[in-house]
Amino acid sequence: MSLEVFPVRDVYNYTELTRSYMGIFYSDRFAKFLNTTQTGHAHSSSGMQFSILVKSIFTSLCLCSLQLTLFCFFRPIFKSLYQPRCYCVPNDERMDLLPSGFLSWVIPTMKHNINYYLSLGLDAYFLVRFIHILLLYFICVGSMNILILIPLNWSGSSSKNPSQTGLDKLSLSNISPSKIERLNIHFLMSIFTIGLFHWLIVYELQSFVKIRHSRLLSDFHKSKISTNTILIKNVPEHLRNYEALRDLFQLALPGCIRNIWFLYEFSHINDEVQDLADTLQILELEEILQLSKMLQNKDGSYQKQTQKVNEIMFHPPIQLNPFVIPVIDRRVRIKLPGWFRYLCLSPKVSQRQWCIDSFGMKLQAIDMWKQALVDDKIKKHNRVFIQFNSQREACIAHQCLLSQYQGNFDKSIMETNPKDVIWSNVVRENSIGCLIERYFVTILLICLIILYVIPVSFIGLFSHLPWLIQILPFLKWMYALPENIRETILSLLPSILLSLLTELVLGVFKFLIYFKGKPTQSELELDLQIWYFAFLFVQQFLVVTISTSVTVVFKQLIDQPTSIPVLLATNLPKAATFFFSYISVKALTFCGNSFLRIDQLILRYTKHKLQDKTPRQIFTRLTSLLKVRWGSVYPVYSVYGSIGLAYCIISPLISVFIVFFLSLSLLYYKYALRYIYSHVNNSETNGRLYPIALLHLFSGVYCLECCMIGTLFLSRNDNGRCPLKLQGWIMSLILLTTICFHITLYGRYYYYFSNLPILEDKSTSQESQIHRRHARVDECDSTSVDEYYSNLKLLMLHPSYSYEPPRIWLPDDGQGLSSAQINQLENEAVGLSGGTNKGAKIKLVGRGWSTKISISEAPPDFK
Known part of the structure; x- marks a missing residue:
């Protein structure tokens, strides 16, 4: 058989093979279903003039200023709404009342050191720290990039190639072939930006470990019953009694058991x-x-x-x-x-x-x-809460493989708070149906992320007035508006609609993740953080920036995986000005709505007044302070941090808008966590959300590195040559180094995210001895309901049994x-x-x- 019949160059071509089993993504019908245009609608903002940007921001700025003015006016009047932690909590937990002056709340709020927020829990503290660290990073990196790169970009065009207009003149894409050597400065600044980011991540992970362990090993934290209590799943039926379990644990940890609570049918x-x-x-x-x-x-x-x-x-x-x-x-x-x-x-x-x-x-x-x-006549489920004599013994049991038989004692959860347990999920058996349900929900979440391209694509059309009026004829009155006002509204509308769609999908995500069977709300928040970040990063960044069709990107990655740098280098610069407007509108909208809370103000004096007709209902309404679901908060700042990292070299001006957004967010959370939100967080993850949020920032770094690789290899001088190949190969090596660094970093710190070091000290030994002395008292049997209550036997059971x-x-x-x-x-x-x-x-x-x-x-x- 001759080589002419089967050429060597086709032996390793797997494109056709790939299309054979993934043909649906190459179908024209499928592509049309998910697609309206082949480019992200952020490209429509390319070349935006500074005056148009100011006009689009001006409307949001006026509305935010009005909302903040109303907040300053209403704050001393409706104190139970704007300062509930000064009134609607027990006396020993109340905060000092703020002065009644119009702006007298600003300076006291900003003066609070972030270490104060440790008293509100590690999740609250690390969020404030996360915003604070991102703010300092973008101030440092942004100021240097703006001072060095923007002058180079602005003067980078030539009379032969004046291609860029408006704010695009401030970006990397304005550099003409005759001045291509200027990209060497961008190359050096990207190395500095990436290196500083790596140092920051290492520093913050080390700080996270020290702060978390110091907090969890403190006497205050050890005094909580949940500290030394773990939830163990899949207990075999013959071990679902107190004596059998106690004897089993005596083999590995003699005298370690203090209390056992079985999960009864409730x-x-x-x-x-x-x-x-x-x-x-x-x-x-x-x-x-x-x-x-x-x-x-x-x-x-x-x-x-x-x-x-x-x-x-x-x-x-x-x-x-x-x-x-x-x-x-x-x-x-x-x-x-x-x-x-x-x-x-x-x-x-x-x-x-x-x-x-x-x-x-x-x-x-x-x-x-x-x-x-x-x-003991009620059915016991195959879950059990076990309280150990000390935190150290609970950590040992949590990290050990408790059974040699697969499926027995195979999963455990530390720091179990009975008020955080999702009881309807805990009692479910590990059946095939439950497993299928979890996988089905996962598939639905993936489909939601992909198919949400459709409404996002639809939003881009709202910037075209003729099409908008064709769909909504009652908007013809907009033709009577001055052209400047019309342009402002049309540039602002897509950003507002995109924010509303994002809030809508968050509720869908929370609903679906509940059906994944997470046993506690804290575990649900950790899962929500990962999925919500994936959604925001894909929909608010990739789809908006690269293409409204996931199929276009997906097919290109299958056919030519090495084209990712080219894809990013050709699309990211065109979408920069869109994010200037979008981030500004997002910051002003978030600040005004969060401070004023107009919806709660209206409900309190309309719907709530009609509903609350008994003293008990009024008391519940007043004392039910807002509680933060941190799983939906951290991803927002990870995404905006990633966007800032991706654009800090391509268009350095992005740092100004990121700093603006982070500053307003920091002001709000420092005020709200102290005076509005409840200090009780039953779903506390003890800071486990923070390292995940930090690692999510690598998504922005990868985009930056890939975009720089594509830019360096695509750059041509007047002679048509590529003088920056060496820099491109160095940047490729930096990308590989970042990937290895990311994997190594995760492997090194992964076990510190949820585990504690076993420290042997005097206080631990004395604590263990004291608990052992009282162990016999807790093991006594009870024969009446009153004795059952007096011995705290119902502490970790379903709340209905303590009614x-x-x-x-x-x-x-x-x-x-x-x-x-x-x-x-x-x-x-x-x-x-x-x-x-x-x-x-x-x-x-x-x-x-x-x-x-x-x-x-x-x-x-x-x-």
Whole structure:
């Protein structure tokens, strides 16, 4: 067989083979489905004049200034909304009240050292540190690149090749072939930028390890029960009893066990507890409505008043029997509003009597399940919480392989907070259906990232007024606007719509990741961080910058993997001015909306006033402070940090806008974490989000290096030669070095992200001895519910097992009517644990046609 029939050059051509099994991505129909144009819509901003940029930012600047002005004005008026940590928390946890001056909050907020935020948890501290470190980095790198590179770029064009216009004259793409040697300065500055980034990452990871370990090994942290408690999965059935597990751990860690909590079936008692909580709310609302009617009558004793007030009739809510989806081990419970009973022509019943009857039945059922728990007659799941005598012993057990049999004791989670547990996920068995569900959710997340190209592509068309009016004819009035205003609106609209779409997809991500079966909210936040960063980086950077079609990029990577540098070098410079506008609008929108919180201000005096009709509802609303879900916050700054890194050499002016965005973010979080957000974070990851956020920044460095490689190899002088090949090969070597550095860095620090060093010191030894002395007390058996409670046996069980009979809370009316109501309910409602009218007052307002409730204390059964 001759070589002419099978040429050597085709033997190693795998393009056709690749297309054979990935042909769908080469289909014209598939490409049209995902594509409107072949370039990212950020390219439409190429050549933008400075005046247009200022106009697009000016609108957002005016709106942000208005919002900040309103915030400064409202802050001393609506203190419970803008400074809730000064009022709506226990006295020993309240912050000092800020001065009431218009701008008197700014300097005290900025003066707070970032070390203060350690008291709010490592997640809060490291976010402030992350923003602070990025801010310092871009100030340092940005100032040098701007002073050195922008003059070179501005004067880099020639009369023979004046190709760039507007702000593109400040970018690398403005350098003409006759001045190609200037790229040597860009090459040197990129080496400096990359080297400083590598030093920063190493320094921050080392600091992270020291700070995290110092915090977790402190006496304050060790005093928490969750510190030495781990959740172990897949416990075999023959070991699901206290003695067997204790004896098993005696072999490796003698005397290490302090407490064991099995995961009992809780669905039935939890249903009863939820129904009882709803019934209590209905009962208190009914009693307050009766009280309001009696106050408006204004005469007679309680007995006479009750005769005048008509009994409230209603349709009780419908609770359908729960059903289980066996394949994925999911339990679904549906509750319908009472008005559905109209369809069945069911008669109304007394609201008060229905609540009293429900109390008796629900409390009886709860007591039955509690006694069944004491008698060990409830099913145990294959999960168990084990509390060790010390943090050191818990770390040893967590890092050891606890069983030689695959599938037994194969997974454990440290630092388990019972309030952070996602109980519906923890109880699920490791079935094939659950595994399929997790993979299915993963596929959905990937599809969401890819298919979100469609609405993002659609957004780019909003910058074209004729097309926009064709779709939305009622916008014809925009033709009457001056041309400058029209251009400003059209340049601003895509950025605003892109931000709204991003917020929408975040909710979808949170919903889907829940179904991946993560046992705790903290684990869910860690997973959300990774997926949300992938989405933001692809959609807010790659797709917008390179191409609106993922298929175009995907096909090019398959056919010619080495074309990545060329792809980036030809696309990134054209999109630089888009990010100037986008980042500015994002910064101003974030700052104004976050400080003013206009949505919460409106809801508080509209919807919330209509909904909150009982003292308990008002108290819950006031004391339910905002809690940060850090898994969706860290990725935002990782993405903008990556964008800044990718463009800091290509278009150095990007650093100004990144610094602007980070400065406003730092101002907000330093204020909000101190005065707005709750200091309690049950989903604390103890800083594990931070190293992931740092490593995500490598995405920007890779883009910078690839773009520089493509630029150096593509550059041609007037003679058509490439004089910068050597620099291109050096940059390729730097790319390989960065990849190796990244892998080595991850391998070196990976175990420090979630593990602790085992330090043997006197305090640890003394702590272990003290716990061992008390170990026998914790091992005693109990035979009654009261003993079960006294020995803290319910601490790590589902909260329903620690539910106590509620106490009714009515407002004091000053005439003794509410006291008479409480006394009557105590006599009629079986199991109601008393009641009180202390801490709440009700009074008539206006002409006596309405009432107002105010509170001064917590509910009587508040924990």
